Amino acid sequence: MTRRPSKTYWIGFSVIFALLIVAPLVLPEFWRRFVTEVLIWGLLAMSSDLLIGYTGMISFGHSAFFGLGMYGAAAALLLVSPPNLWLAISFGLIGAAGAALFVAYFSTRLRDIYFAITTLIFSQIFYVIIFTWTRVTGGENGLIFSRPHLSIPLIYSARFTPTTMHWFVLAVVTASYLFLRRVTQSPFGMVLQSIRENEARTRAIGFPVERYKIVAVMLSGVFAGLAGVLYAIQNEFAAPDFVYFVTSGDAVIYNVIGGIGTLVGPIVGAGFFLLMREVVSRIFGDQFPYLIPLGIIFIGMIIFLPRGLLGFARRWLNR
Amino acid sequence: MNIAEAITEPLVRVEDLHTYYGKSHILHGVSLHVGPGEVVGLLGRNGVGKSTTLKTIMGLVQPRQGKVLFDGNVITGLAPHKLARLGIGYVPEDRRIFRLLTVMENLRTGLDRHGMTEEKKQALLDKAFTFFPVLAERRKQAGGTLSGGEQQMLAIARAMMLEPKIILLDEPTEGLMPRMVSQIGQIIDVLHREGVAILLVEQNVPLTLEASQRVYILEKGAVRHHCAASEIGVGDSVIKQYLGV
Amino acid sequence: MDAVVGFLQAIPLDQLMIQTVNGVVTGMILALVASGLTLIFGILDVVNFAHGELFMLGAYMGVIVITATGSFFLALITSTLVIALFGAALQIVTLRPLIGRHPLNTILATFGTSLVLQNYALWQFGPVSRKISEPITAHFGLFYLEYPWYRLLIAGLSAVIIGGFWLFLKFSTFGVWIRATSQDRVMAQAMGIPVPWVYTGVFAIGAGMAAASGVLFAPLVGVDHAMGLDWVLKAFIVVVVGGMGNLGGSIAAAIFISLLESYASIWVGPSLAVIVSFVVLILTLLFRPTGLFVATPK
Numbered sequence A: 001m002t003r004r005p006s007k008t009y010w011i012g013f014s015v016i017f018a019l020l021i022v023a024p025l026v027l028p029e030f031w032r033r034f035v036t037e038v039l040i041w042g043l044l045a046m047s048s049d050l051l052i053g054y055t056g057m058i059s060f061g062h063s064a065f066f067g068l069g070m071y072g073a074a075a076a077l078l079l080v081s082p083p084n085l086w087l088a089i090s091f092g093l094i095g096a097a098g099a100a101l102f103v104a105y106f107s108t109r110l111r112d113i114y115f116a117i118t119t120l121i122f123s124q125i126f127y128v129i130i131f132t133w134t135r136v137t138g139g140e141n142g143l144i145f146s147r148p149h150l151s152i153p154l155i156y157s158a159r160f161t162p163t164t165m166h167w168f169v170l171a172v173v174t175a176s177y178l179f180l181r182r183v184t185q186s187p188f189g190m191v192l193q194s195i196r197e198n199e200a201r202t203r204a205i206g207f208p209v210e211r212y213k214i215v216a217v218m219l220s221g222v223f224a225g226l227a228g229v230l231y232a233i234q235n236e237f238a239a240p241d242f243v244y245f246v247t248s249g250d251a252v253i254y255n256v257i258g259g260i261g262t263l264v265g266p267i268v269g270a271g272f273f274l275l276m277r278e279v280v281s282r283i284f285g286d287q288f289p290y291l292i293p294l295g296i297i298f299i300g301m302i303i304f305l306p307r308g309l310l311g312f313a314r315r316w317l318n319r
Numbered sequence B: 001m002n003i004a005e006a007i008t009e010p011l012v013r014v015e016d017l018h019t020y021y022g023k024s025h026i027l028h029g030v031s032l033h034v035g036p037g038e039v040v041g042l043l044g045r046n047g048v049g050k051s052t053t054l055k056t057i058m059g060l061v062q063p064r065q066g067k068v069l070f071d072g073n074v075i076t077g078l079a080p081h082k083l084a085r086l087g088i089g090y091v092p093e094d095r096r097i098f099r100l101l102t103v104m105e106n107l108r109t110g111l112d113r114h115g116m117t118e119e120k121k122q123a124l125l126d127k128a129f130t131f132f133p134v135l136a137e138r139r140k141q142a143g144g145t146l147s148g149g150e151q152q153m154l155a156i157a158r159a160m161m162l163e164p165k166i167i168l169l170d171e172p173t174e175g176l177m178p179r180m181v182s183q184i185g186q187i188i189d190v191l192h193r194e195g196v197a198i199l200l201v202e203q204n205v206p207l208t209l210e211a212s213q214r215v216y217i218l219e220k221g222a223v224r225h226h227c228a229a230s231e232i233g234v235g236d237s238v239i240k241q242y243l244g245v
Numbered sequence C: 001m002d003a004v005v006g007f008l009q010a011i012p013l014d015q016l017m018i019q020t021v022n023g024v025v026t027g028m029i030l031a032l033v034a035s036g037l038t039l040i041f042g043i044l045d046v047v048n049f050a051h052g053e054l055f056m057l058g059a060y061m062g063v064i065v066i067t068a069t070g071s072f073f074l075a076l077i078t079s080t081l082v083i084a085l086f087g088a089a090l091q092i093v094t095l096r097p098l099i100g101r102h103p104l105n106t107i108l109a110t111f112g113t114s115l116v117l118q119n120y121a122l123w124q125f126g127p128v129s130r131k132i133s134e135p136i137t138a139h140f141g142l143f144y145l146e147y148p149w150y151r152l153l154i155a156g157l158s159a160v161i162i163g164g165f166w167l168f169l170k171f172s173t174f175g176v177w178i179r180a181t182s183q184d185r186v187m188a189q190a191m192g193i194p195v196p197w198v199y200t201g202v203f204a205i206g207a208g209m210a211a212a213s214g215v216l217f218a219p220l221v222g223v224d225h226a227m228g229l230d231w232v233l234k235a236f237i238v239v240v241v242g243g244m245g246n247l248g249g250s251i252a253a254a255i256f257i258s259l260l261e262s263y264a265s266i267w268v269g270p271s272l273a274v275i276v277s278f279v280v281l282i283l284t285l286l287f288r289p290t291g292l293f294v295a296t297p298k
Helices: A007-026 A029-055 A062-079 A085-107 A112-132 A162-185 A187-197 A199-205 A209-235 A245-258 A264-284 A291-304 A311-317 B050-057 B080-086 B103-111 B118-131 B133-137 B148-160 B178-193 B205-211 B237-243 C002-010 C013-044 C051-069 C072-098 C103-125 C149-171 C173-183 C185-190 C195-220 C227-242 C247-268 C275-287
Strands: A150-152 A156-158 B012-021 B024-034 B039-043 B065-070 B088-091 B166-170 B197-202 B214-219 B222-228 C139-142 C145-148
Touching (some): A007 A162, A029 A062, A029 A162, A029 A187, A029 A209, A029 A245, A062 A209, A062 A245, A085 A112, A085 C275, A112 A245, A112 C275, A162 A187, A162 A209, A162 A264, A187 A199, A187 A209, A199 A209, A245 C103, A264 A311, A291 C072, A291 C103, B012 B050, B024 B039, B024 B065, B024 B197, B039 B205, B039 B237, B050 B166, B080 B088, B080 C185, B118 B133, B118 B148, B133 B148, B178 B197, B178 B205, B197 B205, C013 C145, C013 C195, C013 C247, C051 C072, C051 C103, C051 C195, C072 C103, C072 C195, C145 C149, C149 C195, C173 C185, C185 C195, C227 C247
Parallel strands (some): B039 B214
Antiparallel strands (some): A150 A156, B214 B222
16 A cells, blocks of 8 residues: 655645745845755755654764765865866765764664764764864865866756755755655665664564664765765865764754654754744844754753654655 | 441542553453551452552552542552652562662661651661561661562561551562461561551462452452452352452 | 883883873763763663763852852862752753653753753853862972872862762662662652652762862863863763763773873874774774673673
C-alpha cells in the first residue's frame, strides 16, 4: 500500500517553491541574502533531522561534516585552476563523507547519550586539527578564495549573480529535500523509524541495526557537507569557527524549534530563529545578546512545545 | 459475611480501580478495603493483578480510573514518598532492599523523617532487632550479602521503621524455605498484635487463611470472591476454582 | 644496553617530575568538575551541558567577592554556596518539568541553558577577561623552577572538597538518601525519601563543585565567558573514560588523562597535547566502552 501525498501537500509545496523563486527578484539584497542563508542552514538542520527525527540519534557532530564540506570546497577552489563548481562540490562531499565514516564507525555502537557526547567530542577533534594545522587550513584565519562560475558543462558558464546564486542554492536544497523525503518514505526509511521507536525490537526482528545507523550517519553527513559547500561558495571563505561544536548546536536548535521528524520543520526552524535574531538586534541594537531571550524561548519550547512549530503537521508532512 | 465493617471507616479503601500498563488493561474495576489493624489476604494465580493492586495503592502506578482512599482521604495521584510518610509501608515482591547499603543504613532510610527524636529512632531499631536478631548480627553488612530469608526480614523491618498504619506485603514467602515460611507467619501475627494492618498478597493459601481475617480472591483483574478467612478451607471448591492448577 | 642507557638519559627527568606535579594539580581540578558532572548523570540521568557555565559563573562570582572583600577563601565559600543555590533553582525550573521524558529533552534543555548563561556572562562582564591574583604568592624550588605553592594548594583543596563530599555521602542522612535513590529510585520513594528533592540537591551539589573549581582555577587563567567550553569538553571525556556515574572512576580518569597530557606537552607542546585526551577516549570507546576504570566491563 503506497501512501500518496495529498494534493494539498503538493499545492503548498509549489506555492512556497514559487515564492522562493521570486524572492530574489523582489527583495532588497539584504533580505535576499538572508533567505539564501536560511536555506543553507536549513539544509544543515534538515540533514541533522534525518538522524534526530527519523533514527532517534542526537548528533552534535554536524559541525564537522559542515566544516569539512566547506574546507573541501575551499581546497578544490584553491588548488585547481580555473575554479570549478562541480569539483568543489565533489571535494566537499568526499570530505564530509570521510568525516561521517569516521564518526559513524565509532559512534553507532553507542546508545543515546554516549553517542551524543562522542559526536560532540569528534567534532571538536576535527576543530582542533583544522585550527592547529595552519599550513593546510589557514588555522584561525581560515581560507579565502573566489567563487567559481555557475557552469553547466558544455552549455553555460557565467558568474553567479545574487539572483542565480539564490536559485542555485534553492535548487540544491529543494533537490536534497525531495531526495531525503524519498529516503525517509522508502523501506530503508521505515527501518530507521523503527529503530527510533524501539531499537531492541528492530534488532530482534533481525535487522542489522548498526549498518542502518552507519548509512544514516553517512547520508546525514553528506548533506551537511553539501550545506557547507554551499556556504563556502556563497561567502567565499572557510573558517574554523563553523567547525566548533556550537554549529552543531545551532542545527539541533533549528530542529527542535521547527519540529523534528518533518524535514521541512528544521528549515522553518532556521528561518524562525534567524528572523528572531534579526528582529531582536534591530529593536535592541547590535550589542544586545540575542541568544538570551532566544535561548529562553528554546528552553521553553522544549518544556511546553516539544514537537516544535511544525510538530502538529508531522504526520501530514510525512505522507 | 459476618464482619462489622460498615461501622468504622476502613483504613484503606480502593474503589473501582482500572490500571493499565501501556495498552494492557490489568485491573478491571478492583474494589476492596482494609480496616484498621486488620489482616486482609489477596489471593489469586500469577498475573491476575495482585501486585498491580498494591502498586496502585502505593502510588507507584497511576490508575486510569478509580480511587484510593486512606483514612477517608483520597490519595490517588499522590507521590509514593508522601504516602510512605502518611503511614503506608510497602514490601515488594523480591524484597528490593538497598543492596549496596548496610543493614543499618537500610533501616535508616525509614527512620530519618520529620519529628523523629534519637530516642524514638533507637526504640524502633531495638524493636526491629528484637524481632529479627539476625539483622542485629549483620547490621554492618551490605544488604546484598544477606540470604533470601534475611533480606525478606530486612525488607519488613525497613517498612516497620516508617511506623506504618498498614503494610502492603507482596508475596513474602516466595522462594523461602518452609522453616522461614512459618517465621513469616509469626511476623505477621506479631504485627497484627501491634495494631498494624496488613494487606497480604500471597499464593500460599494455608498461610494466608491462617493469618488473615478476611480474604479477597482475584481473577483476571477483578474481585471474584470475598469472605471471612474462617469461612473457607484450603480444599474448598472456591479455592480450587480460582487458584487450582 | 647502550641504547637503553641512551634512552634513559634522554628522558628529561626533571621535566617529568615537574609535569607530574602539574598533571596532578590539573587533574585534581578536573576531578572536581567531573565529579559533579558524573554525579548529576548517575543520579538524575541528565547530561549537564551547562556544567562548564556553572564553572564559569563560579569563577566570576569569585572575582566579584574578591574585588569586594579581598578574601580568596570568602570568595570560594560564597561562590560555591551561591552557585549551588542557583543550580537548585535551575534544576527546578528547567529540568523538573522534564522528568520522565526522553533523555534527549534534558540534553537539549541543558544545552539551551549553557547558551543563555554564556551570553549572559558576555553581556554582563564584557569580553575582556578578568584576573584574580593568587592568594598565596610564595614559591618553592622544584628542580630548575620556582614552583608556586598555590598550585599545590589548589590540588589540596580539591582533594579536601572531594573527600568531604565522600564523607557526606557515606555518613549523612542526605548522603544515605542519595545512595538509596541511585540504587533503587522506586523503593527510595516507598521509604518516604523525597526523591524529587534528592534530585534538586544533587544538582545543587554538582553545581557547587563546579563553582568551587572555577574559583580555584581562576588565578591560573583569565576569567572570561567562554572558559567553560573547554573544561566541559574535557570533563565529558573524563566522565566517559571513567565510566558514567562512577565517582571513583572519574577521579582516577581525571588524574590519568591530565598526567598523560602534561607528559605529552614536554614533547609536542600544550596545544597539541589535548589530542591525548581524544586518543584516550577513542581507545576507551573501542575496547572498554563502559569505562576504563570500571571494575567489570559490561
